[in-house]
Amino acid sequence: MFKSLSLKVIIFGFIFTFFSSFGQSFFLGLFNSSIRNELSISHGQFGSIYASATLLSSFLLIWVGKKIDDINISKFALFVILVLSFSSFFFSKISSISLLFIGIFLMRFSGQGMMSHTATTTISRYFTKSRGKALSTGWFGLSTAEFILPVLIVYLLAIYNWKHIWITISLIVIIFLPIASYFLVKNLNFESRETQEDENFSEDKIKDWKRIEVIKDFRFYIVCANMLAMPWIATGTFVYQSFILESKNWGPFIIAQSFMAYSILSVITLFLSGFLIDKFTSRKLLIYMNIPLLLAVIVIIYFDHPATAFIFLGLIGISNGFANVLGSSTWAEIYGVKYIGSIKALTTALMVFATAFGTALFGLLIDRGFSIEQIAIISAIYISISLILLFLIKNKLNPIKI
Numbered sequence: 001m002f003k004s005l006s007l008k009v010i011i012f013g014f015i016f017t018f019f020s021s022f023g024q025s026f027f028l029g030l031f032n033s034s035i036r037n038e039l040s041i042s043h044g045q046f047g048s049i050y051a052s053a054t055l056l057s058s059f060l061l062i063w064v065g066k067k068i069d070d071i072n073i074s075k076f077a078l079f080v081i082l083v084l085s086f087s088s089f090f091f092s093k094i095s096s097i098s099l100l101f102i103g104i105f106l107m108r109f110s111g112q113g114m115m116s117h118t119a120t121t122t123i124s125r126y127f128t129k130s131r132g133k134a135l136s137t138g139w140f141g142l143s144t145a146e147f148i149l150p151v152l153i154v155y156l157l158a159i160y161n162w163k164h165i166w167i168t169i170s171l172i173v174i175i176f177l178p179i180a181s182y183f184l185v186k187n188l189n190f191e192s193r194e195t196q197e198d199e200n201f202s203e204d205k206i207k208d209w210k211r212i213e214v215i216k217d218f219r220f221y222i223v224c225a226n227m228l229a230m231p232w233i234a235t236g237t238f239v240y241q242s243f244i245l246e247s248k249n250w251g252p253f254i255i256a257q258s259f260m261a262y263s264i265l266s267v268i269t270l271f272l273s274g275f276l277i278d279k280f281t282s283r284k285l286l287i288y289m290n291i292p293l294l295l296a297v298i299v300i301i302y303f304d305h306p307a308t309a310f311i312f313l314g315l316i317g318i319s320n321g322f323a324n325v326l327g328s329s330t331w332a333e334i335y336g337v338k339y340i341g342s343i344k345a346l347t348t349a350l351m352v353f354a355t356a357f358g359t360a361l362f363g364l365l366i367d368r369g370f371s372i373e374q375i376a377i378i379s380a381i382y383i384s385i386s387l388i389l390l391f392l393i394k395n396k397l398n399p400i401k402i
Helices: 004-025 025-039 043-069 075-091 098-126 130-155 162-185 217-227 231-238 241-248 253-281 281-288 291-302 307-335 340-367 372-396
Strands: none
Touching: 004 025, 004 075, 004 098, 004 130, 004 162, 004 372, 025 043, 025 098, 025 130, 025 162, 025 231, 025 241, 025 372, 043 075, 043 098, 043 231, 043 340, 075 098, 075 162, 098 130, 098 307, 098 340, 130 162, 130 253, 130 307, 217 231, 217 307, 217 340, 217 372, 231 241, 231 291, 231 307, 231 372, 241 253, 241 372, 253 281, 253 307, 281 307, 281 372, 291 307, 307 340, 340 372
């Protein structure tokens, strides 16, 4: 399906999305209890620190992420790797609230932000006719991590100190990733395109929007409202998984085990969405992205049985599978690829900002006595409003042809 250079780009994306997991909320949330116990802080305090650090990382990402349009990808990737390795090592040294803030800031910026941004921008720019399948395959790296790491980390935390785990992560990053990146993208340049390997393929020329033009387009904000539902709701769920366990009276391993359902359905949806996008376009599929997420929060409102956790996270996984691919391919379809790094830096920063919002909102509501069911109702209202707005403009999402 993919030729030599194309396959290398996809493997590069797979590896980088896998390693982005160390800065993702589902992973950091696994250390929530250990960190709070060591620093003697509440859910709300942890959430406020997490949110403010994440917010700061999103602002920095807007500027740094833009540089991927100006710097050779292999050099840019090496920079991101070094920052991730240092961030992981720093995280192992957290011993105070101030260091926790810096540690979360570094992990959110380097892991969730820059690693995923580097992977998706590289794939989105390189691929044209197979962009959907390529992105879905690349995002399979994160789904693999979501399947393996929760149970593995819960097991390791029962044996080792959480700080030792982070030191190991830092070493793995600095040893493995530079070698992998060198062999996979050393020959990639700004003009490398999938079409250069397929002379029979031609595509319509569309206008390449600059970032300043994008932020003046009303469609951008409505699409973003839908794109950002998944990050803030899922992040709140992942970071406060211990609160959900306590609220529902589930066993300590239920959420970790349920991540397998989340991951499996994410993977299935990833591959399905890749083929559907290449056949029907992202613009037509966008309206369906958050319907499973809406069903997930409805499930958590009305049901308490432990099996509910698998249904809840499974439905989130379906939306996540769509969101991961649509979150990259939609912008390339509507606004072109020439300035995609700059645009993706903005949208990735907004995504990171949404995770900060979700963490802060969940923490605030929890500390004020809201139940998980009440929080789910608020989430359902947001999803419904954003879906209605998207439905009203779904026929206005076509790119401008030149």
